[in-house]
Amino acid sequence: MEPRPQSDIVFRTEGVTKVYATGEVKVYALAGVDLELHEGELTVLLGPSGSGKSTLLNILGGLDHATEGRVWFKGMELTGMNDRALTRFRRDHVGFIFQFYNLVASLTARENVALVTDIAPDPMRPEEALDIVGLGHRLDHFPAQMSGGEQQRVAIARAIAKRPEVLLCDEPTGALDSKTGVQVLEALDRINREFGTTTAVITHAAAIRKMAHRVIRFQDGRIASVEVNETRLHPHEIEW
Ligand code: ADP
Secondary structure, three states: OOOOOHHHEEEEEEEEEEEEEEOOEEEEEEEEEEEEEEOOOEEEEEOOOOOOHHHHHHHHOOOOOOOEEEEEEOOEEOOOOOHHHHHHHHHHHEEEEOOOOOOOOOOOHHHHHHHHHOOOOOOOOHHHHHHHOOOOOOOOOOHHHOOHHHHHHHHHHHHHOOOOOEEEEEOOOOOOOHHHHHHHHHHHHHHHHHHOOEEEEEOOOHHHHHHOOEEEEEEOOEEEEEEEOOOOOOHHHOOO
16 A cells, blocks of 8 residues: 555644543543544454553544643644643534534524534534435424434534534544444445545444444553454445
8 A cells, every 4th residue: 555645644643641640540531642643544443441542532623631642633733731621622624523412402403503503713503414314304303302312413513514624532422223233334434435524433343344444453451453444344234
């Protein structure tokens, strides 16, 4: 494979460590991570529970600080930014999706998405974002009237409505069965293909690696391997 030019790199880390000190005991959540996420790619992060995946994603997304090492988003160094600058970075560039959807129960799907579009500089209309995730017919439903998979797709619509350059997803299908999980993955896959949104997905379900451009395996706070898929499966071809 041809080496890619540096400009293709969206996130880069160099020697990132994260140490949690609880009393006398030090836990190395990350023990020296050098990583690159490439423009337009969908990367799957695999590895056992406790191997450091969430910690890394939170540092990339500016939700947390590294203990040591350096982190760049394109030309911008995140390391050393204060919380206010990190908040601006998140707002301008990053969409997050977590295992639990964090929707406002008293608001409809459309209103949940509008919470974000009301404050973003160049947002999609909530209807457009919900249409992209296949929920154009559920605009006025409340979270309690939707399945877990539908609620997660509302959360995805909310994340993409501000047109972020990157989507960081921490176990987006973790609370879903395989069938509804596939619909969530299809939404992520579609966004990646149509908008070229650079996407990172943490998952326990190893089969999901088959839809990725690139698969990074974590072990004990380190990267154990990086693989590039020559061919990718569509989410509906994946079962777990
Ligand atoms: P993964 O996402 O791969 O399951 P995490 O990044 O959540 O792994 O956790 C990596 C390690 O860091 C684990 O040993 C975990 O217990 C520890 N850890 C994570 N967050 C904290 C915290 N806030 N305080 C103390 N230890 C933590």
